[in-house]
Amino acid sequence: MRSISRKFQVSFIVAVFAIAGLASCSKDNEAEVIVPQIVAPGLKDGKDTIYIGDSRVLSPQLxxxxxxxxxxxxxxxxxxxxxxxxxTAAERGDYTISYKIISGNALATYYYRIKVLGKFENGFFLVNEGQYGKENGDVNFYRNGEDSVYQYVFKRNNPGKQLGQTTDYGAIYKNKLYLVSKQGAFVVADPGTMKETGRIDQLPAFANSFCGVNSSTGLIGTADGVYPVNLQTLALGTKLAGVTGQVGGMVAAEGYIIVMSETQGMVALNNTDLSVAKILGPADVGFTRTPDGTVWAARNNMLFAINANNLKMDTVTVPFPVYGAWGAWNAGMLSASTIENAVFIGKTNAWGAGGREVYKYAVGNPNSLNAPFVTIPAGREMYGAGVRYNPGNNTIVVTDVKSGYGDNYKDNTLYIYDASSGSLKKSVNFMGFFFPAMPLFN
Structure with missing residues (x-):
């Protein structure tokens, strides 16, 4: 048994049953036992990871x-x-598949181990604005390790349905995907399958963002303040009285929800009753959090570090302006690591777009901002909130388009950089008028 296992590097159990000669102690009367051999299981090491809807044919060589x-x-x-x-993988989970062969008077068994992931589990989403006036927003998907981008995954998995116009924001909260469009539907989907689970067909004002508060309550930031939404029924509540003007980024931080208003600046809400706890001052870009719990935002040449426990704020000088995009809001190029206290900043033009450089601010070390951490190739420019840290594999994801106008905007590239060294790990070019809004990680 051991020699067979070593030779073929497979793990199987052979049980031998003598069916003749049991009444005699004489070797001459014993039946010959022929042990079936599983020469190769047909699946390397008997293990695989596949996705819902995929199939594997198991055909051992004997x-x-x-x-x-x-x-x-x-x-x-x-x-x-x-x-x-x-x-055929129908549901997520871990599966043990037992194969038994009975040959003559012997039995051989082999065990396969197959892990089934959701179709959109091993990778990340690219939320897209869509081409205004011609095509609504949608979502693309990049599967880790591959060299292509799966396009229009919302539309493909929800025939007859579509997102709103200019889909600028996505968030995954308590295993649900929330997609926010400036005009049209607010949509909820399963992030593993991309199947829609609910929607609000029309919001009271142009919408920008979403923030989960608890299992029953979320907030939608709009061009006219903040609206609470019941996450179980998707019933929309009355606009919060304490927040005015256009609202962009929002973040849940300890006992507060910090909201960015174009007219009021950063407004901290008590997360128990959503009343105003404190107005922190103006900002244009944010929010993100480092592992020490600090909340980060930015405006002009200032990076704001907010203590999430007591709302005290420190300011760090940045050697270049960090622009927002209130005129055509997007989530901004500010993203923090989850394993080190570091903030990644995309350097854009005055409209919060364009640019080729990403800086890495190591908290407490102003010299870390003296030179860019990564620079995308010449002739390209970042678009939307196209700089995001991927906590799944410690990388920085950057999206861009070809510089210029017109058909240049259908020439997209996705870059994946090592978040520790800045080295380029992967670049994938793909075509289409997507206008990438932001990468989003499951």
Whole structure:
């Protein structure tokens, strides 16, 4: 048994049952036992990771087999008696597939281990504005390690449905994906399958952002203040009295929700009753959080560090202006690491777009801002909130378009950089008038 296991590097159990000569102690009367051999399982190491909807044909190669019968079980439940078995992934989970072959007077067994992920679990989303006046927003998906971008994954998984116009923001909260469009529907979907689970067809004002408060309450930032939404029923509440003007970024921080208003500046709300706790001052870009709990925002040459416990604020001088985009709001190029106290800043033009450089501010070290951390190639420019830290693999994701106008905007590139060294790990070019709004991680 051990020599067979070493030779083929497969793990199987052979049970031998003598069916003749049991009444005699004489070796001459014993029946010959022929052990079936699983030469190769047909699946490397008997293990695989696949996605919902995928299939794997399991067809072991055999030797020393005579008049065999077969049995397949999935997690202990019999599913087939054929010589091969096709496993089709219907639900997420871990599956043990048992293969048994009975040949003559012996039995051999092999165990396969297959992990099933959601279609959109092993990678990240690219939320897209869409081409205004011609095509509504949608979502693309990049699967880790691949060299292509899956396009229009919302539309493809929800036939007959679409997002609103200029989809500028997405958030994943308590395993639900919230997609915000400036005009039209506010949509909720399953981030594993991209199947829509609910929507509000029309909001009271142009919408910019979403922030989860608790399992039953969320906030929608609009061009006319903040509206609470019941996350169970999607019933929209009355506009919050304490926040006025256009609202952009929002973040949940300890006992507060910090909201960015174009007219009031940063407004801290008590997360218990959503009343105003404190107005912190003006800002244009934000929010993001470092592992020490600090909330970060920016305006002009200032980076604001907000203590989430007591709302005290410190200011860090940045050697270049950090612009917002209130005229055509997007979430901004400010994103923090989750494993080190560092903030990544995309250097843009005065309209909060364009630019080729990303800086990494190591908290407490102003010299870290003396030179860019990464620079995208010449002839390209960042777009939307196109700088985001990916906590799943410690990388920086940057999206861009070809510099210029017109058809240049359909020439997109996705870059993935190591967040520790700044080295380029992957670049993927893809075509289409997507107008990328922001990367979003599941």
């Amino acid at each position: 030797a020393e087999v005579k008049n065999p019968t077969f049995l397949w079980l999935v997690n202990g439940v019999q599913v087939s008696t054929d010589s091969t078995y096709t496993f």
